[in-house]
Amino acid sequence: MRQIWIPKAGPPEVLEIRQAPDPQPQAGEIRIRVEAAGVNFADIVGRLGIYADLPPMPVVVGYEVAGRVDEIGAGADPDWLNCNVLALTRFGGYSDVVCVPQTQVAVRPENMSATVGATIPVNYLTAYQLVCVMGGLRAGETLLVHSAGGGVGIAAIQLALHAGANVIGTASARKHDYLKQIGVEHCIDYRTEDFEKRVLEITNGDGVELVLDAVGGVSFKKSYRVLAPTGRLGMFGISSAATGKTRSRLSFLKMAAALPWFQFTPPALINQNKGVFGVNLGHLWGEMARVRVWLDTILDLYSQGVVKPVIAAQFSFAEAAAAHHYIQDRKNIGKVILIPGE
Numbered sequence: 001m002r003q004i005w006i007p008k009a010g011p012p013e014v015l016e017i018r019q020a021p022d023p024q025p026q027a028g029e030i031r032i033r034v035e036a037a038g039v040n041f042a043d044i045v046g047r048l049g050i051y052a053d054l055p056p057m058p059v060v061v062g063y064e065v066a067g068r069v070d071e072i073g074a075g076a077d078p079d080w081l082n083c084n085v086l087a088l089t090r091f092g093g094y095s096d097v098v099c100v101p102q103t104q105v106a107v108r109p110e111n112m113s114a115t116v117g118a119t120i121p122v123n124y125l126t127a128y129q130l131v132c133v134m135g136g137l138r139a140g141e142t143l144l145v146h147s148a149g150g151g152v153g154i155a156a157i158q159l160a161l162h163a164g165a166n167v168i169g170t171a172s173a174r175k176h177d178y179l180k181q182i183g184v185e186h187c188i189d190y191r192t193e194d195f196e197k198r199v200l201e202i203t204n205g206d207g208v209e210l211v212l213d214a215v216g217g218v219s220f221k222k223s224y225r226v227l228a229p230t231g232r233l234g235m236f237g238i239s240s241a242a243t244g245k246t247r248s249r250l251s252f253l254k255m256a257a258a259l260p261w262f263q264f265t266p267p268a269l270i271n272q273n274k275g276v277f278g279v280n281l282g283h284l285w286g287e288m289a290r291v292r293v294w295l296d297t298i299l300d301l302y303s304q305g306v307v308k309p310v311i312a313a314q315f316s317f318a319e320a321a322a323a324h325h326y327i328q329d330r331k332n333i334g335k336v337i338l339i340p341g342e
């Protein structure tokens with residue numbers, strides 16, 4: 001098999017392809033010939049060397065793949081053989097062959113290609129947990145979503161619009177036309193405008209019912225301040241710590257120092273009627289029965305045309321460094337995919 005390794009922390013160019021014998025599925029696992037693998041911001045944070053969950057380097061990252069099952073481990077259901085599937089992988093997804101517990105695998109709908117399949121697991125499960133499970137977004141409410149043009153952002157927008165909510169998005173200016181086209185009512189270029197001020201202007205001072213924030217640092221404080229009474233803040237990342245193509249301890253410390261360590265106190269939450277919650281899909285491996293229910297719902301929404309994955313760009317394994325640059329240069333509108341092969 002071919003895999004993309006991170007041998008040491010550094011710029012995208014540290015990524016390297018290595019060959020290894022094909023893995024054999026263990027008990028309860030199935031083996032997938034990968035046709036497409038998703039790239040996530042966590043992979044970049046891992047490459048930078050600031051991702052707490054990352055196994056020690058050298059490491060193969062990758063949280064999701066799609067492809068075809070070609071071998072079944074002992075005790076796994078033989079019906080999986082030759083199925084077209086998508087799967088969550090606990091690292092190791094940047095490979096052309098993976099073995100995963102069958103609980104992390106789902107059959108792809110007939111009209112879903114592998115490339116589209118690889119866009120689904122991380123982005124849509126995260127968005128579903130944020131918007132529908134923990135955020136409880138309802139018709140008539142307003143969602144503020146940061147990094148609205150990214151994979152999770154677009155997934156969250158689709159789910160929010162389906163729920164009948166209004167959407168405000170923050171994103172780099174070049175993404176605004178597209179976001180408006182898909183139904184975002186107001187776009188804010190958070191790099192040139194103060195999003196807190198703009199959200200309060202847009203909502204006539206009322207604020208919003210749900211904010212999704214993976215920027216971290218001071219952004220969490222500002223997002224909390226734009227919540228209307230009964231509003232909820234979903235925190236799920238710290239992308240503002242990833243300021244360059246190599247690790248910056250200073251950026252990480254700045255982000256960490258600006259976190260709202262003392263803002264969300266029980267008296268504040270009670271008296272302001274606000275809620276805050278956290279989401280980390282990578283800490284739900286022990287909750288696959290729960291996650292599978294969400295995934296089945298998402299696949300059903302795909303069949304209904306509600307979930308409409310957007311592929312920003314595809315890169316071959318040999319172009320993995322370019323894929324990481326593409327995201328870090330903020331060029332992606334939607335999901336970035338790696339395709340095995342030369």
Ligand SMILES: NC(=O)c1ccc[n+]([C@@H]2O[C@H](COP(=O)([O-])OP(=O)(O)OC[C@H]3O[C@@H](n4cnc5c(N)ncnc54)[C@H](OP(=O)(O)O)[C@@H]3O)[C@@H](O)[C@H]2O)c1
Binds near residue numbers: 039172241328
């Ligand atoms: N907790 C979880 O379970 C979970 C799961 C998935 C993702 N996440 C987090 O959610 C966030 C978005 O993930 P994603 O997969 O949707 O991202 P993505 O598709 O890779 O998009 C990244 C976008 O984030 C924006 N961004 C904000 N700060 C940035 C920075 N410092 N460097 C580069 N880009 C930056 C950029 O868009 P603009 O310039 O337009 O803002 C960029 O295009 C990330 O922080 C990720 O770690 C968390």
